Amino acid sequence: MTHAAANDGFDALVIGAGVVGAAIAAALAARGLAVLVIERARQEGSGITSRNSGVIHSGLYYPPGSLKADTCLRGQALLYAWASARAVAHARIGKLVIARGPAELEALDALEANARASGVADLERLGPAAIARREPALPRAESALWCPNTGIVDPHGLTRSLRAAAEADGAIFAMGLEVTRLVADPRGGVTALSGDDELRAPIVVNAAGLDADRLAARVGVDRPIYPCRGDYFRLHGARGRYHHLIYPVRPRQSPGLGVHLTLELDGGVRLGPDAEYVDRRDDLSPPPASKLDRFHRAAEALLGPIPAIA
Numbered sequence: 493m494t495h496a497a498a499n500d501g502f503d504a505l506v507i508g509a510g511v512v513g514a515a516i517a518a519a520l521a522a523r524g525l526a527v528l529v530i531e532r533a534r535q536e537g538s539g540i541t542s543r544n545s546g547v548i549h550s551g552l553y554y555p556p557g558s559l560k561a562d563t564c565l566r567g568q569a570l571l572y573a574w575a576s577a578r579a580v581a582h583a584r585i586g587k588l589v590i591a592r593g594p595a596e597l598e599a600l601d602a603l604e605a606n607a608r609a610s611g612v613a614d615l616e617r618l619g620p621a622a623i624a625r626r627e628p629a630l631p632r633a634e635s636a637l638w639c640p641n642t643g644i645v646d647p648h649g650l651t652r653s654l655r656a657a658a659e660a661d662g663a664i665f666a667m668g669l670e671v672t673r674l675v676a677d678p679r680g681g682v683t684a685l686s687g688d689d690e691l692r693a694p695i696v697v698n699a700a701g702l703d704a705d706r707l708a709a710r711v712g713v714d715r716p717i718y719p720c721r722g723d724y725f726r727l728h729g730a731r732g733r734y735h736h737l738i739y740p741v742r743p744r745q746s747p748g749l750g751v752h753l754t755l756e757l758d759g760g761v762r763l764g765p766d767a768e769y770v771d772r773r774d775d776l777s778p779p780p781a782s783k784l785d786r787f788h789r790a791a792e793a794l795l796g797p798i799p800a801i802a
């Protein structure tokens with residue numbers, strides 16, 4: 493990209509073509525804005541967007557009335573509508589949150605009350621027989637919260653579809669370019685520097701994922717990211733054995749939701765992710781073997797005896 497081309501009348505500059513940047517680019521381009529997206533990778537959606545469970549959440553856990561609770565529910569409806577209209581692979585498979593014994597009932601009650609206060613629709617409380625009908629492979633459980641609208645989506649397909657929509661509305665994706673600095677413009681706005689290019693637009697969107705805070709710090713925004721790592725293990729020999737996403741009641745004091753079972757669109761079964769605050773945000777190494785036992789124990793407490801995990 494040349495210096496001149498980079499400044500050629502763009503209304504908005506979006507840094508990062510993960511699912512967030514691609515969605516913002518699609519929304520801005522649909523409103524008629526001239527959008528330039530800059531992505532340092534060769535392919536869209538290759539950051540955090542390529543490393544998650546693809547769960548379409550229902551917002552059970554957020555404080556009612558909070559921005560997260562409201563946007564999660566609105567986003568869920570928009571996401572199902574988008575995925576259906578654009579043939580993005582997805583499945584509304586539902587989620588069970590299981591109270592394994594009387595001790596967890598109070599926490600499940602509190603979760604249900606929270607979700608209802610947030611406006612989560614179609615929740616149902618199930619007893620042991622109804623749980624067994626939905627998930628015959630589970631050991632007897634006291635009670636469960638059934639959340640039918642939670643689902644799964646293909647994050648790559650979703651991001652591809654958002655990029656395609658943005659491009660159809662004229663957005664340009666400049667791949668393999670890294671924004672190295674943001675500079676506050678004394679006349680207002682922000683200039684992004686990439687190699688020899690100076691990229692200026694009235695709107696600059698920082699959708700740089702795990703690097704968003706470093707870029708923001710360049711223009712005086714001090715909102716550090718505290719990296720949190722999540723590991724998965726694959727449950728072998730379990731295709732077709734489970735039908736829904738299965739979660740325990742959230743463990744107290746845990747940054748995550750507890751070891752849970754997620755299904756993939758191709759029928760694969762995974763356990764995790766857990767959640768662990770770490771120092772390095774770029775450590776994408778496989779999970780340490782020491783975690784295997786912990787996962788196995790937690791999974792068997794939820795699912796009963798399980799096939800091998802790895």
Ligand SMILES: Cc1cc2nc3c(=O)[nH]c(=O)nc-3n(C[C@H](O)[C@H](O)[C@H](O)COP(=O)(O)OP(=O)(O)OC[C@H]3O[C@@H](n4cnc5c(N)ncnc54)[C@H](O)[C@@H]3O)c2cc1C
Pocket residue numbers: 507508509510511512513530531532533536537538539540541542543544545546547548549669670671672699700701702703704707721722723765
């Ligand atoms: C283990 C785990 C499980 C998760 N599970 C779920 C789930 O089930 N459901 C759910 O909704 N969410 C889930 N999430 C969260 C979800 O994955 C993220 O919220 C989402 O992917 C963030 O997308 P993003 O576009 O902000 O970031 P990214 O996908 O990381 O995109 C940022 C992009 O910016 C680019 N970039 C960065 N710096 C620069 C630069 N200087 N110049 C140019 N380009 C740059 C990167 O290359 C990257 O492509 C999970 C997250 C984790 C870690």
